[in-house]
Amino acid sequence: MNKQTKWLTAAAVAASFSLALTACGGSTPSEGGGDEAPRTIEGADYNPVDRADMQQGGTVVRAIGEISPQMNAMHSDGQVDTQTVWTWYNPQIILSTPEGEAYPNPAYVSEKTVEEVDGNTVLTLTFTDEAEFNDGTPMDWKTIENTWIANNGEGDYVPNSTEGYRNIASVEAGETEKQAVVTFDGTFAWVDALFFNVVHPAVDTAEKFNEAYLEEAHPEWGAGPYTIKEFDKNGRVITFEPNENWWGDEPMLDEMTFREMDETAAMNAFRNGEIDMVGTGTADRMQQIADMDGVTTYRAARAATNLIELNAEREQFADLETRQALLMAINREQITEVMWDGLDYTEDPAGSLNLYPYQEGYEDALANAGWEFNVDEANAILDEAGWAMGDDGVRERDGVRFEGRLPSFGDDPITEARGRVVQQQLAEVGFELELDQRAPSEFSTTLSEKDWDLVMLGFSSSDAYGVMWMCQLYCEGSGLNLSATMDSSFDDRIHEVEALATPEEQIPAAMELEADLIAESWGILPLYSGPSIMTVKDGLANLTPEPYTGLDLFGIQPVENFGWAAE
16 A cells, blocks of 8 residues: 555554555544543644653553554555554655655655656655665665565556556666656656655565565564564564664664554553553543543544445445445444544544545545435335345345445454444345454455455555545555445546646546546445544653554654653
C-alpha cells in the first residue's frame, strides 16, 4: 500500500505512505483518565515536548495488534502494524506535521527541490554525507532508483500501490552520487507524497521484495536511531535498542518494545503496569482506567475510516443490484451509537475514502452516488433481482442461499456488539450473517487469502494527499479494496484525473468520479472515522510518531524524540 493508505489491524479500530489496512475494532487513541470526551474532536493531541525537556533513557513497552507475517511495509500485504514496526528500524527520510505538510528529515536529506523543466516536474533529493544503511551501503541516488523500480508497477513486484511512482520517467545521479534527480513524465501534482519509505539497493529483485521480509525483519537493510535487539517470532515480541551506527540526534529510550496482544490483554497489561499506553476509545475501556493514578488520556481526530467490504467473488454478491441492496440495509447511525455509547461524541458521516470531512474539498461522494439507508427499498431491489424470501427468513436464488461469513478479530466486546448489530440489520432483508471470531494475529492472512464474505476493517491514511491515492482504493487491482467489483475502465478514468496538473484541478474531479465509481461497484461502504483516544502513563511524550494512526493526525515525527519528559 504505497498509498498512503493501509489496512488498520484488528487492534487498531490498517506504503510508502498513505492508506493502510486495519482490522476494524474500537477507536484507538486533555486531561487525566476517566473524564468525559467532548462531542467533537479536532486536530492532534499527542503531548509534544522539545528534546531539551526530555529525559534521556528509560524503556517503553507498547501493545500491537499484529507483528505481521509480511514485514515489508511497502508490500501489498502490509498493514498499519507493519508500518509501525518498520518505522522503528528503517529510514525516516521524510517527516510530516500533524496538519499534513511533508518535509525532509535533515538527518538524511540536506536539500530537496521541486521545479518544472521542459514541461516535466523534476524532484531533486540530496542525501547527507553521513546517511547510510546499517550494512554500510550509502544512501544515494541508487536508493531512490531502487524504490522507484519496486513501486512503479512494472515486473513482478507487489507494492501496496504504484501511485506517483508510475508517473516517474527516470531516476538519475545528480552532481554527485549522493544526489538523486527524479524526472516525471509531464507535470505531477503530489511530489511531496513520495519516498517516505525507501528500498535498500540490495532488495534488487521482485523475489526479494516480495519474499525476503516474510517473518524476517532484515535490520541490516535498515537505518536510523534504533535497530533490532531481539525478535521473538514465537512469542511475537520485538525489541529495539539504540543503533550504534546512527549519526543523528541521540534516541531518548534505552529500549522500545512491541508485544502482540488483543484488546483485552492490552487493557489488562496496562492496568498491571506491564505496558505504557493503551487504546481507550470506548466507554467501557474508559471506565476500566477511571480509577488509575498516574495516567493521562489524549484525544485526537482520526485519519482513518472504518468500512464494510463485500466479496464479489462469492456467487451471492456477483451482481450490482444485490450488493447495492445489501449496503442499503446497513444503518450506519445505529452502528455508531453502539461504538460511541457513553462517549458523548459525534462527527459528520463518512462519505468518501479520498478525503475526510475536515479536509478542504471534501464532498459526500457516498450520498452523491445515491446511497441511503432504506430497508424497504433494499427489499424491493432484492425481490426484483430474483431473491425469494424463504420460510426461515433467508432469501434464496437459483439454489444459492443469501448468506455469508463476517470475521472479527480479537475479543473487544464493542466489536462483538457491532457485529451483532450488523447481523440483525441484514436479517431485515433476508440475509443470514455468520459471525466468525478470530485472533488478531489472523488478520493479515484472512484478508490476503480473502477468507471472508463480508469484512469490517479500516483504511488509515499516513498523509493528507488523499486524492493522489484514489487508484489504491478503486483501481481494478487494488490492494485495499478487495471487493473485486472494479474493472479496467475504473483505472482509465482515475488516470485521467491523475493527469490534471494541480491539486486544485484534481480534487473536485476526483470527488465527482468517486461518486460514479461507488455507484458502479457497490463493493464498499464507509461507516465512520471516530476519535483516536489513548491513555498513557504520565510523562510519555511525542506520542505515536509513526504514520497511519495515532494521536498526531497526519504527523510523522522522528522516532528518536519519543520517550519520557523530564520530571
